[in-house]
Amino acid sequence: MPQLTVERVQKFSGRAWRLVKFGDPKEAIELREMTWGAPSPGQVLIRVRTAGAGFPDVMMAAGQFPLLGDPPFGLGEEAAGEIVAVPPGSRFAVGEQVMGITEFLEGWGGYAEYAYVREGSAIRIPAAMTDEQAGGFPIGFRTAYAGLVERAPVEAGQTLLVLGAAGSSGSTALQLGKALGATVIAVAGSQEKLEFCTSHGADHVVNYRTDDLTARIAEITDGRGVDLIYDPVGGETAATALKSIARNGRIALIGLASGTPVPLDSMDMLLRNYTAVGVLATPGSPEAEATIWGRLAELAEQGAITTPVGKVYEFQDVPQMIAEQTAPGAGKSVVRVASK
Structure with missing residues (x-):
């Protein structure tokens, strides 16, 4: 399948949950119409099917996450879906199914219909892995x-x-x-x-x-x-x-x-x-990251590790989902953004 390059890429429009102020997630997070342009080198753009959740979302909403500035910004550190655009020279192609860490530190999160994913963290989704498992795997x-x-x-x-x-x-x-x-x-x-x-x-x-x-x-x-x-x-x-x-x-x-x-x-x-x-899982060299993600993918394909999926939320329930991360049930909370 031919790659969609920066020169040819169209813009993609859709909805994204954005933190517009610090505070109670049910009041501080709003669904906004957004536009995603061409991914920069080191990124791929995906149409999101699922996104993983966790306590860091609570910290971000409260203004207690030390790596982020002031709102507005997107939430959701990880996502899975289909690649819709890549930059020139990418090792991925449009149409591939991947999971990875989003560009949430740049304000682009995974609780959205499209998301930028760090290419160095992206893994092709194993055939036996469900969308919910893929969305909650990376972080x-x-x-x-x-x-x-x-x-x-x-x-x-x-x-x-x-x-x-x-x-x-x-x-x-x-x-x-x-x-x-x-x-x-x-x-x-x-x-x-x-x-x-x-x-x-x-x-x-x-x-x-x-x-x-x-x-x-x-x-x-x-x-x-x-x-x-x-x-x-x-x-x-x-x-x-x-x-x-x-x-x-x-x-x-x-x-x-x-x-x-x-x-x-x-x-x-x-x-x-x-x-x-x-322990802060910051990216190392591209070679080191490739080794790490390759090892994790191998263990997943072997069945040695699997995403411990807990409650699955619908896209419209993201504010309530984040509020519930202060006392979640067992397993990994996952948001279902879209189906295949």
């Missing part, structure tokens, strides 16, 4: 890879504790940790979420609301503690989990879904010889 697994492979590598045979393990971030780390050969302890806050974690491969599950987290981890690890804590939650739960970190262990700081980061005591870190590592 969670790229972040998990940054945490468990690049920043705080977990080795086969080690013990990985995942906080918020039924959430959109934790559930991907659970799966990738298992694929890397770790023993995974999943921490969540309800029986439904614990069952969800078990169904996605967790070796052990702990309810932080009803169980004594410290005692349960000691029981599971025979008192040794855990080698790595994957922490997208922060706050008191992460502080309690730190009591169970093994000597020479690491805590990977992913996010703060609780509203506050984990409090770190430098003297405690010194005396127990553990490390705290910040």
Whole structure:
């Protein structure tokens, strides 16, 4: 199929959800008519079918996402769909089905009928993957890879504790940790979420609301503690989990879904010889990114990892969906924008 180049590309018009002011998502997000022009080098333009959601949307709406400026801007960090335009020299062609990270940092999000996707993050959608799985795949697994492979590598045979393990971030780390050969302890806050974690491969599950987290981890690890804590939650739960970190262990700081980061005591870190590592999945060199996305695509095609799809929302429900990300159910929330 011939590529649609910058010189020949038409403009595409459609609807997009835009944050017009900081505040309650149900009041601050509006559906606007937009126009998308030719994608720049390093981008492809897709007609969106699905887009993944998560807690960062809440932070963006509240003005608490440090990488963005003032509204108006689009929301939605990831999307999947059909390519409708590419720049000259692209490795993709019009008509291909891809998933990837949107140009949300440039104000163009995925909760829209069209979206710019970073070419370096784009993966051709495996044949067995549903639209909902594709739309919710990129951010969670790229972040998990940054945490468990690049920043705080977990080795086969080690013990990985995942906080918020039924959430959109934790559930991907659970799966990738298992694929890397770790023993995974999943921490969540309800029986439904614990069952969800078990169904996605967790070796052990702990309810932080009803169980004594410290005692349960000691029981599971025979008192040794855990080698790595994957922490997208922060706050008191992460502080309690730190009591169970093994000597020479690491805590990977992913996010703060609780509203506050984990409090770190430098003297405690010194005396127990553990490390705290910040994790932000920023793009590396094109070669490095190609290797990472290729590995994730390979694991997906093998069935070793799969998007843990939770609730699926319709396009008109995006403001309500974002409001619900403060206390989501199990799995990855996904927005269905259009059908094939």
